[in-house]
Structures are given as structure tokens and as C-alpha cells.
Amino acid sequence: MHKYLPHTASDIKAMLDKIGIKTIDELFVALGDIKLTKPLDIPSQMSENELRDHFEMLASKNKNLLSFCGLGSYESYDFSIIDALTSRQEFLTSYTPYQPEVSQGTLQYIFEFQSYVCELTGMDIANASMYDGASSTAEAIFMAVAATRKNKVLLSKTINPYVLEVVETYCKYRDLDIEYVLEKDFSFDLEDLKKKLNNDVACFVAQTPNVYGILEDYSKVKETLEETGTLFIINQEPSSLALFKAPSEYNADIACGDMQSLGLKRNFGGPSVGYLATISKYQRRLPGRIVGKTVDVEGKRGYVLTLQAREQHIRREKATSNICSNQSLMALTVSIYLSLVGKQGLIELSKRAYNNAHYLEEELLKTKKFKKTTDKPFYQEFVLEYLGDPKVLETKLLALGYLSGYNIKDNLIIFYASEVRTKAEIDEFVKKVGEV
Amino acid sequence: MYDKLIFERSKEGRVGITLPKTEVKDYPLPKEHLTKRDLLLPEVSEVDVIRHYTNLSLKNYGVDRGIYPLGSCTMKYNPKINEELSKNPKFNNLHPLQPDVTSQGALELEYNLEKLLNEILGLKAFSFAPCAGAHGELTGLMMIKAYHEKNKDYKRKKILIPDSAHGTNPASVAIAGFEVVNLRSTEEGTVDVEHLKEVLDDEVAGMMLTNPNTAGLYEKDICIITKLVHDAGGLMYYDGANFNALLGLAKPSAMGFDVIHLNLHKTFSTPHGGGGPGVGAVGAGEKLKTFLPNKHVRLENGLYVRRKEKDSIGNVSYFQGNYNVILKAYAYILSMGKENIRNVGEFAVLNANYVKAALEEYYEVPVKGAIMHEVVFNGLKSKKASTLDVAKRLLDYGFHPSTIYFPLLFSQSMMVEPVETESKETIDEFIDALIKIAHEAEKTPELLHDAPHTTPVRRLDEVLAARELKVKYRDLL
Numbered sequence: 001m002h003k004y005l006p007h008t009a010s011d012i013k014a015m016l017d018k019i020g021i022k023t024i025d026e027l028f029v030a031l032g033d034i035k036l037t038k039p040l041d042i043p044s045q046m047s048e049n050e051l052r053d054h055f056e057m058l059a060s061k062n063k064n065l066l067s068f069c070g071l072g073s074y075e076s077y078d079f080s081i082i083d084a085l086t087s088r089q090e091f092l093t094s095y096t097p098y099q100p101e102v103s104q105g106t107l108q109y110i111f112e113f114q115s116y117v118c119e120l121t122g123m124d125i126a127n128a129s130m131y132d133g134a135s136s137t138a139e140a141i142f143m144a145v146a147a148t149r150k151n152k153v154l155l156s157k158t159i160n161p162y163v164l165e166v167v168e169t170y171c172k173y174r175d176l177d178i179e180y181v182l183e184k185d186f187s188f189d190l191e192d193l194k195k196k197l198n199n200d201v202a203c204f205v206a207q208t209p210n211v212y213g214i215l216e217d218y219s220k221v222k223e224t225l226e227e228t229g230t231l232f233i234i235n236q237e238p239s240s241l242a243l244f245k246a247p248s249e250y251n252a253d254i255a256c257g258d259m260q261s262l263g264l265k266r267n268f269g270g271p272s273v274g275y276l277a278t279i280s281k282y283q284r285r286l287p288g289r290i291v292g293k294t295v296d297v298e299g300k301r302g303y304v305l306t307l308q309a310r311e312q313h314i315r316r317e318k319a320t321s322n323i324c325s326n327q328s329l330m331a332l333t334v335s336i337y338l339s340l341v342g343k344q345g346l347i348e349l350s351k352r353a354y355n356n357a358h359y360l361e362e363e364l365l366k367t368k369k370f371k372k373t374t375d376k377p378f379y380q381e382f383v384l385e386y387l388g389d390p391k392v393l394e395t396k397l398l399a400l401g402y403l404s405g406y407n408i409k410d411n412l413i414i415f416y417a418s419e420v421r422t423k424a425e426i427d428e429f430v431k432k433v434g435e436v
Numbered sequence: 437m438y439d440k441l442i443f444e445r446s447k448e449g450r451v452g453i454t455l456p457k458t459e460v461k462d463y464p465l466p467k468e469h470l471t472k473r474d475l476l477l478p479e480v481s482e483v484d485v486i487r488h489y490t491n492l493s494l495k496n497y498g499v500d501r502g503i504y505p506l507g508s509c510t511m512k513y514n515p516k517i518n519e520e521l522s523k524n525p526k527f528n529n530l531h532p533l534q535p536d537v538t539s540q541g542a543l544e545l546e547y548n549l550e551k552l553l554n555e556i557l558g559l560k561a562f563s564f565a566p567c568a569g570a571h572g573e574l575t576g577l578m579m580i581k582a583y584h585e586k587n588k589d590y591k592r593k594k595i596l597i598p599d600s601a602h603g604t605n606p607a608s609v610a611i612a613g614f615e616v617v618n619l620r621s622t623e624e625g626t627v628d629v630e631h632l633k634e635v636l637d638d639e640v641a642g643m644m645l646t647n648p649n650t651a652g653l654y655e656k657d658i659c660i661i662t663k664l665v666h667d668a669g670g671l672m673y674y675d676g677a678n679f680n681a682l683l684g685l686a687k688p689s690a691m692g693f694d695v696i697h698l699n700l701h702k703t704f705s706t707p708h709g710g711g712g713p714g715v716g717a718v719g720a721g722e723k724l725k726t727f728l729p730n731k732h733v734r735l736e737n738g739l740y741v742r743r744k745e746k747d748s749i750g751n752v753s754y755f756q757g758n759y760n761v762i763l764k765a766y767a768y769i770l771s772m773g774k775e776n777i778r779n780v781g782e783f784a785v786l787n788a789n790y791v792k793a794a795l796e797e798y799y800e801v802p803v804k805g806a807i808m809h810e811v812v813f814n815g816l817k818s819k820k821a822s823t824l825d826v827a828k829r830l831l832d833y834g835f836h837p838s839t840i841y842f843p844l845l846f847s848q849s850m851m852v853e854p855v856e857t858e859s860k861e862t863i864d865e866f867i868d869a870l871i872k873i874a875h876e877a878e879k880t881p882e883l884l885h886d887a888p889h890t891t892p893v894r895r896l897d898e899v900l901a902a903r904e905l906k907v908k909y910r911d912l913l
Binding site: 005054165283 | 443451459460463465493496500512517523525527528532568570603609612685711755756758760773776787793827831856860891895901905
């Protein structure tokens with residue numbers, strides 16, 4: 001007997017009798033030689049206490065570092081009610097809401113999640129979530145390719161390299177041509193975009209704040225793309241949207257990105273959650289689940305999965321995407337975080353991240369070990385040129401319990417100061433950097 | 437019944453958080469970049485948030501409440517200890533880019549889980565980068581493509597898929613840049629080997645197969661199928677969505693599969709979370725193991741390191757996939773252990789055959805012989821009510837219905853998967869409800885037609901939702 005397996009010998013006997021057979025083995029006759037004759041070579045069962053000890057042994061081999069590195073994995077305040085709510089079995093142990101009458105909880109929070117994504121990005125319609133910001137960018141490209149029937153993709157070189165790696169994989173196997181728009185002064189180069197643009201280009205994809213943390217200026221992009229019928233895709237870090245211009249204000253056709261910064265722990269990279277939103281014109285190109293409001297037979301407000309004719313379970317190979325399970329529980333987490341933080345809180349938190357990053361930059365420059373690289377405005381990450389050996393800096397800080405900035409190339413280091421960092425932590429870090 | 441949106445609870449000036457004091461001064465913001473929008477975000481208190489989401493949760497059904505017999509979804513119990521273990525801050529606070537030497541525990545766990553799954557499936561290597569089953573399918577197909585391209589075999593553009601396959605299979609094929617060739621099923625509901633022979637040629641890159649298939653049947657000709665495909669130069673992809681039936685009892689590698697995906701959120705008990713996060717772990721045998729996505733954990737000189745495989749297709753997720761979910765799958769396998777893991781497949785199959793035997797008097801069984809872990813009925817024998825009506829009436833009895841109208845092989849499909857964590861008593865209650873509904877269909881069919889009567893909302897107007905599209909709060913204003 002095992003605690004997760006309730007059948008007793010008499011249960012099994014009664015069930016076999018009903019089926020009209022003598023042994024369970026008879027149910028597996030079809031397997032023939034394939035059926036294993038020996039037990040699997042895995043460890044013996046563990047009790048809860050043994051499991052706790054085993055996990056603690058593994059956990060003790062991990063080192064929690066004080067982080068000044070972002071690059072797509074951010075730190076936000078942990079509010080106790082988020083775990084209390086997302087641990088509720090009704091959210092945690094339910095399936096995709098195929099039976100809407102007993103899934104209104106999930107359907108309504110997805111509707112609210114879509115509302116949040118639309119509100120932040122200024123877009124007309126969002127889906128129920130994507131795996132992460134990288135796959136959402138790839139799927140945004142597929143939408144543009146399908147909408148324009150063009151095969152070429154222009155990507156800004158200032159997009160996070162970990163996003164680019166995924167986008168390159170997706171595009172390669174879809175037989176799409178990728179070309180990069182070069183960077184100029186740590187931002188995408190508009191002149192290079194103009195040079196590379198032609199009638200075969202389905203979309204131009206850019207990121208703001210970009211990999212260097214810099215807020216890119218897209219005021220001339222849409223008009224540039226119009227002549228060739230090229231769509232504009234913006235990947236934007238959502239915590240920046242309370243303060244800074246949204247994809248809609250740059251007339252983007254599609255907005256995408258990763259929402260980990262809004263209340264999700266770093267968790268060694270996942271689970272995160274991606275968002276994908278667009279203007280009404282392309283609503284039928286969206287991949288994945290979309291929840292819409294409706295009424296029941298008594299006229300009561302309710303929510304259902306809608307526009308399902310786009311999806312794999314109906315359209316099979318003609319679907320807009322293969323996505324089925326997404327990151328629903330993470331969409332819930334982000335929604336709870338945004339509800340709790342509210343309008344003023346979101347503005348305040350992004351101002352704090354902005355101020356912390358600017359303070360860190362100012363203090364790091366005072367050590368005389370760095371050179372400022374650009375005067376472009378930045379948000380919560382920034383890039384400096386280190387005058388020593390970045391590897392030495394990284395190693396020495398690691399020994400002191402710090403995850404230093406990200407050495408993207410040559411002597412360039414991208415630093416990040418989350419809203420969670422205190423002045424004392426920043427001061428101490430800068431002091432240690434100065435001592436290297 | 438509570439029906440407010442969080443936005444409708446908003447009152448100007450309310451706050452939900454207390455922030456610590458900050459000593460860092462304000463820096464001027466770049467004016468040209470500031471938004472001109474006034475965001476319509478809620479202003480609510482902490483109590484408002486707790487009440488709101490608690491009330492929403494009460495409108496959901498979950499595994500902790502009762503049987504959740506969705507066919508193809510393997511809704512088994514999600515152990516609480518796994519949740520506890522996954523919330524260890526020493527795992528939760530790891531940055532994905534921190535050096536391997538500072539994340540040895542996390543990497544060792546991933547390495548250990550890979551070794552366990554290699555043994556369970558009979559494979560050589562696993563990647564946990566894909567975030568869901570369909571994501572795993574896409575990854576596996578990319579690996580097949582990369583394999584043929586490495587062999588300069590560029591004409592292989594076709595992937596064979598049985599007509600009984602999950603919808604994600606053909607969709608993944610298209611996204612991976614392949615062409616779908618549909619394979620007919622026999623009258624018994626398994627792959628038509630003669631049709632397979634007809635379509636096999638040197639343009640076939642591979643074949644995707646679920647075994648047991650979506651009709652709940654074990655593909656008895658599996659070894660013939662895989663040999664035929666291999667002889668034609670193709671590779672075999674195993675959709676592991678239904679692996680629960682065979683857990684501890686058979687290894688897909690022995691059937692001849694080259695690459696597989698496992699839904700850790702099905703067979704390996706991690707919670708489905710209302711639609712994710714899942715993990716579509718991809719496993720490969722000898723031929724494809726070097727094509728796995730980045731990055732793969734290896735043990736080198738006593739140190740666990742993340743490495744790029746030499747033929748890697750590249751990465752498919754931002755960093756390490758849904759890393760935290762694999763902690764739960766690992767805890768699950770360890771808590772079952774070698775003594776019990778075989779019972780998972782055995783009891784899952786026993787349960788499904790029991791449900792079939794108990795209900796075949798009332799519901800049409802369209803396939804012959806023993807089934808595996810799920811049973812497909814083609815609706816009521818009496819045809820007095822549709823499968824949709826039966827499903828909705830089940831809600832009134834307090835049960836979550838089975839998967840309906842899938843597989844597409846039968847017009848009134850009801851696919852029941854009574855997983856191994858369900859007791860005989862629970863299954864009997866579920867069976868009794870379905871028998872009562874069969875009687876109701878004869879005597880009072882309107883009860884079914886108007887069902888459900890007891891749920892937070894009743895049947896919803898899906899046509900209206902699509903026709904007058906309202907997908908966000910602003911659309912309601």
C-alpha cells in the first residue's frame with residue numbers, strides 16, 4: 001500500500017471480478033514482450049521527512065546571492081497574500097477551463113489578466129498568457145508573418161540575447177529569414193533599419209528598455225515601416241509601463257514580453273509568464289486561449305474561452321499556434337500582484353527601481369573604475385565600461401556573496417538595481433567594487 | 437453570488453501594500469519617454485484582494501475536491517509535500533544566470549531527475565526546457581528536423597500523424613515547418629498498418645504516436661510500426677501525454693521510439709494550475725541525444741555544469757524552462773519509489789477497465805477488447821441525450837465531467853480517465869451518477885438538457901461571446 005494509492009486487496013479483487021478477469025496482468029496482454037519483467041532501478045520510496053532531508057541537502061548546495069544582475073530575471077517584493085491565494089487548491093489543482101460552469105474562477109482571472117495586459121500596453125486584445133517573454137516574441141513574429149504573408153524578419157540587435165536565442169530557434173525551423181538591425185550608441189539604429197527594410201519584411205522587432213536598460217525612442221519607426229507594410233512588434237518590460245510610453249503610443253501592431261518582474265520569484269529561470277497583445281485588426285491571429293465575457297441562460301454575467309476557431313484542438317495543423325497549456329497560475333500571480341500594488345503602487349515601485357539604478361550608476365562612477373558609455377535615458381538597468389578585468393571583478397564579488405552585473409561583451413557590464421535593493425545594500429556593494 | 441471584477445471594487449486612494457522607507461533620492465525622469473496615458477488600474481485594500489480572489493476560487497472545481505476524470509489529462513492528486521518542497525527559498529531565489537558553482541544543488545536535482553527518467557523511459561538524455569506538452573512536441577520535432585539536416589537529407593518534410601492524435605500534434609508539426617500526413621485508423625481504433633505502408637517514402641521525416649492512443653487502446657502493432665518507419669529512414673516521436681498507463685510497466689524505447697515528451701504535470705503529479713505551468717520534458721535515445729535544447733546539465737569532474745550539446749537545436753525557453761516545476765516531479769518519483777511506481781500504471785488501467793465494465797450497459801463502447809488507462813464511450817446507448825447534456829448533468833451531481841467530443845474518431849466521444857489515486861468508492865459514486873443520468877435521459881431528458889442547475893453559472897452563451905467580443909474591463913464600460 002502507498003498513501004497515494006488507495007486500492008486494498010479486496011478492492012482489486014472486486015474490480016477484477018466486475019471486469020471478468022482474474023489478475024491485473026491480463027489487462028496488459030497486448031504489451032507482449034514489451035512488458036517489463038523487473039522493477040525499475042530507482043530508489044526506494046521516501047517518507048516526507050526523508051524527502052525534506054534530501055531536499056535540504058540539495059538546497060544547502062545552492063548559494064543565494066545578492067543580485068545586481070537582471071537580464072530578464074528580476075526581483076520584486078514578495079507579498080504574503082500572493083502565495084496564500086495561489087496555493088488555494090481551486091486554482092492550483094484545476095485544469096484548463098474546459099467546463100466553464102465550474103471554472104468561472106479561472107476564466108474570470110484570465111479575463112482580468114487580459115485586462116491588465118491591455119491596460120499596461122494600450123493594446124486592444126491580449127491572450128491568456130504565453131510560456132515566457134522569449135516564446136511570446138517568437139509567436140508575435142509568427143503572427144506578423146501570417147498577417148503579411150512575408151517571410152523576412154528584422155530584429156533589433158539590442159534585444160536581450162536570451163530572447164534572441166529562442167527567437168532564432170523558432171524562426172530557423174519555420175524557415176524564416178532573420179536579419180539584424182545594428183545598434184548605434186546602445187540603441188537600435190534607425191538608419192540601419194531604413195537600409196534593411198524592403199517589401200519582403202514581415203516585421204521589425206525591438207525591445208525597450210533594451211538589453212542595456214535603455215529606453216528606446218520609436219517615434220519614427222511606424223512611419224518608416226508603413227511604406228513596406230511591415231508590422232511593428234515591441235517587446236517591453238511591463239513594470240516600465242506605469243511610467244513610460246507604451247507600445248500603443250508608438251503605434252505598435254503587436255506587444256509582447258515577459259512578466260516575471262511583476263511578483264514572480266526568479267526560481268532559477270522559471271516558471272515565468274509571457275504576454276502577447278495586439279490591435280483589433282489582428283485579433284484572429286493571436287495564438288492560445290482568449291477569454292470573453294458572456295451571459296448564462298439566466299442572463300448572469302460569465303466568462304468563456306472564445307474565438308476558439310484559431311486553436312489547435314479545432315484547427316489542428318491550420319491553427320495559429322500549437323500552444324495549449326500556458327502559464328495560467330503565473331498569470332494569476334501577476335494579476336494578484338497588480339491588484340495589490342494598484343495604480344499608485346506600480347508607479348511608485350517603478351520610480352524606486354529607476355532611482356536605485358540611477359543612484360547605483362552615480363556611485364559606481366565615483367569609484368573611478370568605470371567609464372560612462374552613453375547619455376541615453378535608462379530605466380532599471382544600465383551599461384558601464386569597466387576599466388579593469390570584468391572576470392576578476394565578477395569572481396571577487398561572487399566570493400563576497402554578490403551576483404555582479406552581466407558582462408555582455410568586452411568590458412561592458414550591465415548592472416541592475418531592483419526596487420527591493422536598499423541604499424545600504426547599494427552602498428556596501430559599491431564599496432566592495434571599489435576595493436577590487 | 438459574487439460577480440465583481442477587481443476593477444469594479446476600486447476606490448480612489450485605497451492601497452494594498454505598505455512599502456519600506458527609501459533613502460535614495462529622486463532622479464529626474466526623461467520627459468520625452470513618459471507615458472501620456474492615465475492607467476485604469478484598481479485601487480483596493482489587501483482585504484479586498486483576499487476577498488476577491490477567494491470568492492473567485494470558490495467558483496472552481498479542483499482535484500482536492502473530487503474526481504477529475506478528464507481523459508488525456510491525467511488529473512491525479514498533486515501531493516502537498518511537493519508544494520512545500522518547491523517553496524524552499526534556496527531554490528526560489530536562484531538567478532538563472534548565476535554561476536554553476538553557486539547553484540550545485542539545483543543542477544544536481546535536475547541531473548538526478550534526468551537519470552530517473554532515463555531509467556523509467558529507457559532513454560539516454562532529457563531536457564526540461566519545454567514549458568508544456570505542445571512545447572515539448574515542437575522541440576522534439578525540431579530535433580528530428582535537425583537530425584535529417586545534419587545527414588543532409590533535406591527532402592524529408594513530412595510527418596505522419598494518426599487521425600486519433602491530440603490536436604497539438606498536427607499544430608506542432610506545422611510550427612516546426614513540416615507537412616502533416618494524416619494516417620487512417622482501423623475499425624478497431626489503432627493505426628492502419630497497411631495505410632502506413634502506402635504513405636511511407638523517402639520524404640517522411642518521422643511519425644508521431646501516442647501509446648496508448650487517444651481511444652485508450654494499446655497500439656498492438658507498435659514494434660511493426662516503428663520498424664517500418666525506421667526502415668524508411670524516419671524517426672519515431674512518442675507523445676507521452678498518455679504515459680501514465682505504462683508507468684513502471686513498459687519503456688517507450690523498447691517499442692522503438694527515438695524521442696519523446698512527457699507531461700510532468702500529468703504522469704508525474706505536478707499541479708496543472710488551471711492551464712500551466714507544465715513541463716514538456718523531452719527525452720532522447722542514442723540518435724537524438726546530442727540535439728537536445730540548451731542547456732543540458734552534465735557531471736564533469738564532480739561538478740554539475742550546464743552545457744550546450746554539440747548538435748543542439750538552440751534554446752526554446754527563456755532560461756531553464758519551468759524549473760521550479762521539476763522539483764515537484766522529482767519529489768513525486770522519490771516518494772513513490774521502486775516499490776510502488778509500477779502500481780501507478782496497473783491501477784490506472786484497472787480503474788479504466790472497471791469503469792468500462794460498469795457502464796457498458798448504458799454507454800456505447802466503440803472499441804473492442806481491453807483498454808488501457810482511459811475509456812472512450814460514444815455517448816449514451818439510448819441516444820436519448822447528447823454527450824454535452826450528460827456532461828452538464830454530471831456537474832449537478834458534483835462531479836467534473838470527462839473530456840467530451842475528443843477523440844474525433846467518434847461523434848459523441850466521452851473520454852473518462854479514472855486515475856490511480858482515485859479509490860473504488862469514489863469511482864463507484866461517479867459510476868452511479870452516470871447510471872442515474874442514463875435513466876434520467878429516458879424519463880426526464882429536459883433535466884439533462886437544462887443542466888447544470890446547481891453551478892455558480894449555468895450554460896453560457898458562447899456564440900454571444902464570439903459575436904460581441906468583450907475581452908477586457910474597458911470593453912465593459
